[in-house]
Amino acid sequence: MGPISEFFSIQNTEYGGRACFSNTALARGTVILDADECLGESISYEFRKEICHFCFLYNYGKKMKWRIGAFEMEQLEPGTNWKGFRGAGLWFCSQQCRDAFLRQEHVVELIQGYENLLHALQITQKSGSPQKTDEQKLNSFLISSELIDRQWEQLQENWIKHVLRLKPNKRILQCPHITEETYCCARSVCTSLFQLKHLDSTSLTKRSFDVLQSNELSKISRFPILLSFQIAVYQVLYILLPPSLHSQLSVPLFRHIMGTEYGNAFGIWQAGESIDDREYLGYRLIPQASFFNHSCDPNIDKIANGRKMSFILNRDVQPGTQLCIAYNCNLKLPVADRRHVMKENWFFDCLCEKCSSELQTIHKCLF
Numbered sequence: 001m002g003p004i005s006e007f008f009s010i011q012n013t014e015y016g017g018r019a020c021f022s023n024t025a026l027a028r029g030t031v032i033l034d035a036d037e038c039l040g041e042s043i044s045y046e047f048r049k050e051i052c053h054f055c056f057l058y059n060y061g062k063k064m065k066w067r068i069g070a071f072e073m074e075q076l077e078p079g080t081n082w083k084g085f086r087g088a089g090l091w092f093c094s095q096q097c098r099d100a101f102l103r104q105e106h107v108v109e110l111i112q113g114y115e116n117l118l119h120a121l122q123i124t125q126k127s128g129s130p131q132k133t134d135e136q137k138l139n140s141f142l143i144s145s146e147l148i149d150r151q152w153e154q155l156q157e158n159w160i161k162h163v164l165r166l167k168p169n170k171r172i173l174q175c176p177h178i179t180e181e182t183y184c185c186a187r188s189v190c191t192s193l194f195q196l197k198h199l200d201s202t203s204l205t206k207r208s209f210d211v212l213q214s215n216e217l218s219k220i221s222r223f224p225i226l227l228s229f230q231i232a233v234y235q236v237l238y239i240l241l242p243p244s245l246h247s248q249l250s251v252p253l254f255r256h257i258m259g260t261e262y263g264n265a266f267g268i269w270q271a272g273e274s275i276d277d278r279e280y281l282g283y284r285l286i287p288q289a290s291f292f293n294h295s296c297d298p299n300i301d302k303i304a305n306g307r308k309m310s311f312i313l314n315r316d317v318q319p320g321t322q323l324c325i326a327y328n329c330n331l332k333l334p335v336a337d338r339r340h341v342m343k344e345n346w347f348f349d350c351l352c353e354k355c356s357s358e359l360q361t362i363h364k365c366l367f
Contacts, residue, residue: 004204007032008323010291017213019293020323028315032300032323033289036308037205040192040257041284043268045180051281052093054101055306056268058281064091066098068111077108086122088114089187106198109244113190116240117183124178143221152251155231163238175239176232184282185233190241192257192285193248208287214259218347230258263346264290266302266309267328275330294346295324296331296338297354324352335359 003009007030008020026032043051049063068090070082088111092098101107141147163174176182199206220226234254241249266286270279286309292300300323303310311325329341335358342350 004208004288004291005033013322017293018291020291022317022319022321022323024319026313026317028313030313031310032313033311034308035286035289035311037286037288038191038284038307039195039205039209039287040188040261040265041268041282042184042188042191043282044280045184047279047281048089049091051091051268052097053090054092054097056281056304057093057097057306058270058279059093060270064093066092066095068098068102072098072102073108073111076102086115086118088112089118090114106194106244109197109242110191110194112242113194113240113245114187116242117178117186117190117236120175120236120240121178121180121183141224141227143217143224143227145217148216148220148227151227151231152255155234156251159235160238171239174235176235178236182229182233182236185229186236186240188261188283188285189233189237189254189257190245193241193245193253196253197245197248204288208290209260209285212256212260212264212287212290214256215262215264215347216255216259219259219262222344222347230255233258260287260290261285269304269328271304275328292323292325294327294329294342294350295322295352295354296326296329296335296350297352298324298326300325302326335362 006023007026008022010018011021013019043053047058050059050061051057052059052064067087068085069087070085073082073085074080090101090111092101104110159174163171166174178186196206196209220230234249234251237249237254238246261283264285264287265283266289267280268282268284270281273279289309289311292311299313299315299317299321301312301314302325303312313323317323327342327346329338331338333341335355339350339355342348
């Protein structure tokens, strides 16, 4: 894949998987990676009006003041009728952030995708609640990679072929009921498709995304209902994406986007609060920053500053040291509770040095 940083390299580990190891001796305070390019991102629907959709500033319950209107869209694409434009569900903390968002190349494609999804959600919300899903039944399926593949093959052989036989104005009737959850997920995938379309194939973000590990099987095995949820999100996108982005949507790419989000995405969190009290505001996928493993005694601190995420050493390290961050876990919890969090959310049994040491201490006390 090529180097991500001059300070570390990605290597296979003796216990399986990959990790980041320092190339040289590094001093505390070294910024080993600055990452400001998200591939996909999703703002929680609950906080959509309180978070800047460019810099992720959270306004503590106060609504953001700046939006995109028909006037701005007409400046971006003169000659197009933007009457009835709803703002695409985007809110900004300042004119500067709004204008920075609008300066992205080809951004009209992304905004149109967002607008289509928002319009469909609003129609759904006015039409009332759908028939309730039998979550217990959907979560009772025994998941295997063969079952997942078969479900996607059936979608392609049956639903997609049926949709393609319909006239364009009839296809909208095949769109599943859109919930706030499917809306937010579809927006994130829409963003990923937009970025992947316009990223240079040799860019670090693209190369990193291509080789990210997919946790599709692990996550769906833990929560089988996610399979039907993902298929519904795909159907929503298949019906609603504008042609410029629809051409990017394929089942293999969609599955890789969804599979890599699980276990690799970084949370967008309220700043200035303890880990137990802060609000979860959404998530973003930063591929080049997704190769750091977890430790309950990390040697890297993550510092979010607007769109940029900086990874900074909190101690001196020697050459060949594994560089680790802390995933979203209260590191003051007892070892059993920390390991439970890791198992439930990231599907591994944490055996970092801190956990191993504490487990040995407990074992000695018992025996």
